[in-house]
Amino acid sequence: MRGHWHRFAILLVVVASTAWPARREQQPSSIPRQQCALHALNRLTFGARPGDLERVLSMGVDKWINLELHPERIDDSSLATRLRNLSTLSMSPEQMVETFPPVAVIKAVSQGRHPLPLDVEERAIYRAQLEWYRDKQENEDSKVTGRQAHSPLDSGGETGAGGLNSMLESAHRERIFHLPPGQRMIAILELSAPEQQRLLRSLTAEETSALEMGLLPRQRETLMALSHPEQVVVGELVAGRLLRNIYSERQLEAVMTDFWLNHFNVFLGKGADHYLLTSYERDVIRPRALGRFRDLLVATAQSPAMLFYLDNWMSVGPDSEAARGLSSRRGRQPSEPNGRTLGRAGGGKKSSSGLNENYARELMELHTLGVKGGYSERDVTEVAKAFTGWTIRRPQEGGTFFFDSRMHQPGNKVVLGHRIKQSGEREAIEVLTFLSRSPATAKFIATKLAERFVSDDPPPALVARMEHTFVKKDGDIREVLATLFHSPEFWANAAYRAKLKTPLEFVASALRATGVDVADPKALSEALNRMGEPLYGCQQPNGYSMRAQAWMSAGALVERMHFSLALSAGKLPGAVMSLPELLAGQQVAPDGEHLLAMLEDKLLNGEISPETHRIIAHALDTTPATAIRGERGSGGQELGVIAALLLGSPDFQRR
């Protein structure tokens, strides 16, 4: 182990003889050659897995980067196998809404506006949700009127038969838990709807897993959907994202998907977006993550997820047919001085009364030009007018984009001095094309990419070079990235390990480094919530900051240490780490020092600072073994604590 940090020290002073790329040779402060592959892995992936470094070295860094830039050439079938049981990941929003109905659909069924499905399991989900919905309505009614609510089961009397019923029910409940999986599912489906709801809504976490034990993936989905259908959709969305980031072979594509999902942020918690984000990620963002910026911009603008999130779907031109129709029908209603008509009095959430500038503003401020991009309030209004009519058909039921000419503001528009002739739906396309080709956009996107891949304060010369490529190649993201990866600033020593891992990068890299086979990523997503960056959970359209100062905090750091300890102790449900497996084939080391050396190699590829190494080694030397592994613990637990110290160390927080 002493040899280890000697090696590290030597690496720091080695001057590369044959460096990649060639240009780097003139840079006296560039990364030593041996570390180039690790640096590339740190930046283009969610962290190196055991064996990755050797693979990149044997392929050659240049060739590997080029391959990552062309994800379509990389086989990703093992990921597909991992994701195959998450059925909603391949459904259209309409299918999801139909299979795992949200409250809006249940309400429609209850009012006779929507038919029940034919499939037995789907029908059971609807039946359960209807029961819950009616029960809730009745309860709320009774609270107001002060009368007792009676469920059909309680009708036998207050205590006598009711007590008997509950005794029978608890005996029945016990029996269900002990049935073999297939029969268990049938027994649950055969329960009366109220019994089913009482059972499923009272489960503890342990009881839930006991009930799910041995069920087929589809049956598990149904079981969850009986009580919380939306949670199936949301849970699979989050699980899919985590599994992809950890296991996809197309790592740069995953990194760029994360980048654009954050750039074009849509908040999961905003109503209908529960059912729209799966398609947003799969059909809008990922296929264009390395494509042309304009295509990505247009696709996000037309996506129901974005139209709903930033309210454009309800934006009505003040002089549009829809607004004029509304005002003539509502002739006696007062109207605002600017001529806008008012929504229904006391109107519901959907009453739209005029122009909504939310999307127009964020489009320029956050998606294209940047906050200092030189646009005025007037430009915001003009862009908003051009976008009127870009709306969603049935947003609560899966939603599809369509242009409603009745909502569209007539007349020509002027955006940043550029005249847009009245042309309906085409106007917004013209705005998007114009914005995507603005030099301010090139600068803004280049800066953000450099912040992601190089450092929180990237060198201006690098940004300028990327900007130039962006303009010259008409916003080709792959080309801009190629410029970035071939720039000396990317390979400069100043960039080496200059980035703090975001919560997602930290969690994903810990799972990749330890080679854990994740069965259920729920514990991982919960950890991300506690670290302050839940997946799809950023309310503000800004997305999470690329700069660590905005999010690194005391509480978040404590969570990283807690997470490292829990992961290494095998206490994360669904993500159980096996150190013996990780160290398979290696001679089990006799003492703490050797274990430390082995784990430094495995988890950090030997990249550990002398200080961190010294402190852990000293602690292992001076702490009694019983304290390290607990009174009755084994050597395996000792290994776990060392792994935890390494994963929670300052060194592992950087990439």
Next chain:
Amino acid sequence: MHMTRRVFLKSGALAVASTAALPAFLKRAALGIEAGGSGTRRLIVIFQRGAADGLNIVIPHGEPSYYTMRPTIRVPRGSELDLDGFFGLHPAMSALEPLFRQRHLAVVHAAGSPDKTRSHFDAQDYMESGTPGVKSTGDGWLNRSLQGLAGQTVALRAVALRPTLPRILSGEEPAVAFNDIQSFAGGGRNSPAGWPGNVFQQMYADSGDRLLHASAQEAFEAARMLKLVNPHDYTPAPGADYPRGRFANDLRQLAQLIKSQVGVEIAFAEIGGWDHHVNEGSTEGQLANLSQEFSQSLAAFWTDLGDLGEETVIVTMSEFGRTARENGNRGTDHGHANVMFVLGGRVRGGKVYGRWPGLAPEQLNEGRDLVLTTDFRQVLAEALHRQLGIGDLASVFPGFHTASSQFLGLLPG
């Protein structure tokens, strides 16, 4: 924006596994000495998330339109707890009535954020950033307030009872968030005092990494202080009857922190569930139940603070009010202005502040909701200036112009 995170303790205190002599206030806490007052003034902000129906919480019973616009959810005339002949508290808010009579509690009606958005998340965002209408503000106004505080920064100067730092407290100044004192203080194996927490602490103390070093220092220092609070063993003051629920539990922990005198000057807590579109209820029902939890928690907190209430100001807010008229589902929809409460020893309570805009149809905002006559920043600026002595209000609320001559007079100058 260029943010530089500040290190909260000067370099001397950053020694490895520091066991340096404790500051006097910590010794007091460690020894369990009850002090009459700590001399620290503090501000506590409470967010009612979901847009509370201020018109049914502080009822304008002198307003005929109130009764015609809310045929099923109105609180019947005479059921309210009259405050001043025009306004009355919802009967479920009775726990706060004595505080109003004792002139510790003030009400500001028709207050809130001037932005017109009816989106919960935008409106909350604006109230937390303190810049209504401006999305790109990176930090929260409570964090910016910390920059204006005099005196030494200690780890628990600004706390939020939440899993993560809320928007309102995020920014360059140190602030910590936790759900549970006990688990943050290292109830498990990550205690800075024991193995392996002590090793983590040394690694970060020795790290040349400025940001990680500072964050870790905050964490370990806060955890160390919290351990002195002795979270296992807390008995609220006699008469402080906290109801059940998360909000009461948060306030109880906050009272414990304040009474331990670990240097809390700014704190944040929240209570959700106010979005009553359907079956809101009248004297009983959903709003009544939540109002009861809210008011009983606050009253218990106030009782629990005892003498320390003298140096405490509590301000409540909610992202917007609700429609003046009830809707077709015996609930209310998203509206505009709302009611705020200001509670504290130095507060000039027993009065409803703010200009009342009226509830007649032609007096409503966009024909549907209470017009806003007091910007929430007006209330908060006064609290920051007169309670915490913050002079540079323009840095806390950029773009908002205010002067002490415009204050409502909630606190003595």
